Amino acid sequence: MGGRGGLALRAYACGWTMKEGEGLRHRRLQQPQVVSDESRDAETKRVSAYSGKVFRITLTTLVVTLVVPLLLAALLLQSPINPQPFSYKEPPLLIGPLEANLKLREAERLYEGQLIGPESIALLGDVIFTGTADGQILKISDGKIHTLARIGKLPCGTWEDEPTCGRPLGIRLGPNGTLFVADAYYGLFEVNPVTGEVKMLVSAQKVIQGKRMAFVNDLSITQDGRKIYFTDSSSKWQRRDNKYLVMEGTADGRLMEYDTVTQQVEVLMDDLRLANGVQLSPAEDYVLVSETTMARIRRYHISGLRKGGHDIFFDNLPGLPDNIRPSSSGGYWVGIAALRPNPGFSVLDFLAPRPWLKNLILKLVSQEMTMKFVPKYGLVLELNEDGSVRRSFHDPHGVVVPSVSEASEHNGYLYLGSYYFPSLCRLNINEV
Template sequence: MSEADGLRQRRPLRPRVVTDDRQIPGTKDCSSFSGRVFRVTFLMLAVSLTIPLLGAMVLLDSPIDPQPLSFKEPPRLLGVLQPNTKLRQVERLFENQLIGPESIANIGDVMFSGTADGRVIKFENGEVDTIAQFGSGPCKTRDDEPTCGRPLGIRAGPNGTLFVADAYKGLFEVNPWKREVTLLLSSDTPIEGRKMSFVNDLTITRDGRKIYFTDSSSKWQRRDYLLLVMEGTDDGRLLEYDTETKEVKVLLDQLRFPNGVQLSPAEDFILVAETTMARIRRFYVSGLMKGGADLFVENLPGFPDNIRPSSSGGYWVCMATIRSTPGFSVLDFLSERPSIKRMIFKVTENYNFKNQNYN
């Protein structure tokens, strides 16, 4: 044997992979059949969802006619805006005894509020007592509100009485000690040719003569607040009621959901929360700027509701919801997309979001 033959014999053998290429009978046919069934099922599901959606977009009317709104990018929640958990540490008063208390006022150590079931209530010595109701029951759902009434803004006057704004009934003065109710201004009274559909908050002068209040819309009622926000209707107003002359004046018009209102300590201007626009407007009632208006603050980190003075000379502003950044704010996203708003409310038109039990 030659040297070359010996080298060839000593060359290592390569491993050989043995595979079984035999196909189990019927496997390919079953896999193909399952894939076809899945595709057909998915297609039928997509068609069943798309056709009603397209039909709703074409045939149904939208309850709102939204206009595009423009917002700046929300401020980042840093520094003084940094989220905290302080409100989780508060003491809960009268828990499970109240239904939707809104504004709060006090006379001495006695507190007062208005609730979602149409009552004006008194908190004294650990007890809850009803002192007034502007409408009549039943008061179980939002659809009952127009007849039941919905007290919102409430303030203590200089003579130991309360001034109350009811969303459906108008402005009232209530003597909580005698339980006497006086209607000051009915919502049925047209103001400069327009009705008041959503009387909201109020603030009064120290002498009790002037009441400044908001009418959030002449089109939408309080129970339709979601439609008001989504449509961005600019028919809200700031008004003045004189308790002596009984005259009513429109101070600001074309507001988008005017909500909380607060007179300054010097009584020279009024702050108005314009909820839909995430800002607070200022109207001057005295001084060199009397009759003028400007922006007090804009591009808030949320959509403002009530405004009340703080002990430090500033103001407490409650936010109905936060505009997250970084994050996603639904209202900011939809503000410039009115067509999406229309489609949403066309599809959900048959869902009665108003008819919900308060409990």
């Protein structure tokens, strides 16, 4: 018994020792591993490799979805324009009389939503005459809007309709109270301000020195009513394609003179880049014309020692000039259709010497879309008779006045037109 007991005791002791050993082995396997620098580096490399793969896939996707279509468009699509390279001087700083202010925000909107694109304005007493984007010549009296005349025919309102609908632009009162109207598609007309009777003076179909008029724009009349000075902005582009005209930089605009007695038309200046607003001097010894694409105002001498000569009246304007009208100070009001900001980025200045970029842009977007890149900014300049800036009225960001095609002074007020905005604006210039 003692022998068997001793054997059992040894076996028991041995079994206990084995189980204990197994438990120890299990506990050693459950102990946490020590993280070394080598394992950290491996994990970092694995994450970095994954991130790099994601970046490469993302970049490839962007190239395929964005760059490839651009290259295909550049190679396969045809640009609607044949742009000419040119350049501007650095835009003038908005300092001194050009210093930015909020004066145009004091303007009140008139007949908002009741008329679209009152480009030009003529005033007779309390009666307002204007032409609108739907082809109408309107007479506004006692707060009521009447259709005085329509040169074209319905329908109106679309890009396709505009050539047949007509687009009255420059409008003036003659010495006898008669209205004179420049219609972009039809030509020069005389309109009875009472009856609305329309008389054609110069047809846009008339070929003048080998060119037909495609874009009749503005006019100015001598005090005796005999001569009318008017512009044809282009013989290639119509008014509805005016953005193409600016982007292309086409130099085929003209300043012309119509003699109401002889009924003859004479070209005074040609090769202008978008000939636009016209204004006779108070002494009628010269006529000013806006060369819109070049951001300047040209002058043609019609009498005196310099008769027949021309020069630059104002160069490097802070924006693209539209119509010019007389001011009570003896100078001129100039509406600015689009700003060339300084300080700031001017898309007009940037694109001017880069015809390849203009081509690419207009292969990809419509001409209307290009206006999204031009900031809204209301600006009117008053120039002295020597061409210096007397003062300026601003509306940064176009809060009240987004753009100005014309500023017409009448009885202490400045009436502001726009080629697209759905209202007239009026500013009391004695209070700003």
